[in-house]
Amino acid sequence: MERRDWTRAAWCGTPEQFARVQIQSLSSYRSSEDQFAIQSRGSTSKEILDPVIRRSGNIPWPGDQFGGVQGSSEIQGNLITLLLHLCAPDVYVVKACKSTIQKVGPYLDCPEVNRMIQECLGDETDLMFTDFIKELIKRMAKDMQDLFPIFVMTNVSYLKSQWTSIRANAALVTGLFYAELLPENKPKVSLETVCDKLNRLMQDESEEVRIKASQAISCLFL
Template sequence: MVEIWQTLSQDPQLTTAMIDHMLEKLHKSLPYEERQNEEEVTRTATSLPMAVTCALKIIFDCEETEEQVLKAYHTLMGALMLRIGSSVGVKPVKQKEMEKEDKSKGKKPVPVTSKNPEPSKTAVETFRSFLVRTKSTDVIEILTEEECWEKFEEEENYPEAFTILTRALVSSSVAAPHVSQIVASLTSALSSLYDPQRVVVAAFFAELINQKCMDNADLVELVMNSLLGRLVDSSHKVRMLCIRGLGNIASVSSELVKKYSTTVLSAMMAGMDDKEDPDDDITTEAMSGLSRILCEIEESHIRAILINVSLKIRPCFEKEKPAVRAQAIILFGNLSRFGDGPSKAPFLEQIHSNLVSLLLHLNDPEIEVKKACKFSLRLLGPLMGSEAINSKFQRHLLEDANLIYGEFLNDLAKLMIEEFPDKINFYVMGCVSFFKSLWPEIKSNAALFVGKTRSKSINVLV
């Protein structure tokens, strides 16, 4: 059978016809059957897409098909990307028992089973053959260096693999000219009934914006509108990737940032309010996107929601996931860019309200949270109205410097009593709530803060 396909592939017209026919079959056929019980959802591959995937590999492995494969580069690329996504975590086609009767020996029929290929491995191998045939060696090198071949087959990591693939395509001498056509071929799949296909397209579109490769304003609008349209997707992975893509608008020209700023800010706020986000992935992406966008917009764009953002992210300072805590703290620090304008007074109140949390998490058990606190306190220092405290933040809270926390808190407590005597009771009461913190380190930090503040207060009174 393989020999027949190889022979047919040597005819250019037949090859073109076969590729078109197979792409049509992939587009119209069900990628898998899904069954759900009380415990899990099981996906089982269907035979037709598996057969088409195997047949495409035979075509790609034939040297004579290079010209025809290159002509269909964008449609094949899009179809194979969707096929990989549709194969992740999918079980092989159900094995069919066949009866084999050896009449010559008079034996009874014997059930025979044949092991069917793994859908994910088959899809990835076919994709690799496609890249080899089109001489996309630069793409192959990047995917190999980033260990993407394995990630393509892993349910947790395949979105990241497609993010890396997008970067590779944009920088590839072979693939880059086809990017616009690949986008066009994938746009409809963002409304697919199958979650993995929507995940693939969302990951591709999100990173495409980040790579600044869309000089065409119409293409930018198409991708942005596509991502905005899926913010209510049933899959939290799709929603998360859409939020990431919209946040990536900060990577493109300032004109486009201004054009989409209101829309994107609204989307980020909605992302932070997502109620079906068990691991806070969407919230983290929304805060990360906001941090990037804040560096590119004017104060007038955010004035109306500045305090609202501050209030929304405050609970995230105490989230169990370190990445969420870190992003929330970084975002609060980035809000300082707008804290010296018309919103100065209300934002200063937010600084005082969050100061205890930032100081306690300065000695957080996670390094990334410690660094986030240092970053934010350095940005917030100039807005606090105390040259002494700001100077201490700037000198001691360097990102990679080793901070002797006890000594720092001891010196800072004295300065805070001198500079903000009317706030001390407020700070102490703020510390009390941290006595029930999830982390022993934060409980200890709170007790230390109260102790230092009280002892210094006594000394000052004496």
């Protein structure tokens, strides 16, 4: 796979363009994960994880020059990737995701969400992912409700992740997002599709995945 140098010193564009490219590069992470998994069975997670998220932890953020509404949209589009990889098996990825989420927090236009992110995702904090994500989603529901149908289906796309922790938490987070959908937004998500994907995880070899899939299914009918 081609490796590119996204360091600031190697970039010839504006700070705004550099930050946008960094955020856009995150969207390729899941497909890269799948490709490396196929090519590197038996390797450690550190060896097969694409380094893009680790690099993104060192984004030299350009402050108010980020790019306004368009930049915020790109951040929101990659937020689920970052959140789910807070429980990745690679500690370097987790650390980079914490750092990156803290950097993008102010651009989410949700003061309560950003406050929680800054308080809970420090390098020295021992993150309790389930408690964190439950409370975060409740806060997100107040100001980001229009994005929740997209968030639900983005989580569904991670239900086939190679890594047990991400597969399990993607299931739980799918249910939590769906449970917070307003009535007018629920028709935008295919409940049948979501149920089918979660039901398949009830046969997963991992007990953790089966338990969280069960919890997610219960959230769908709250």
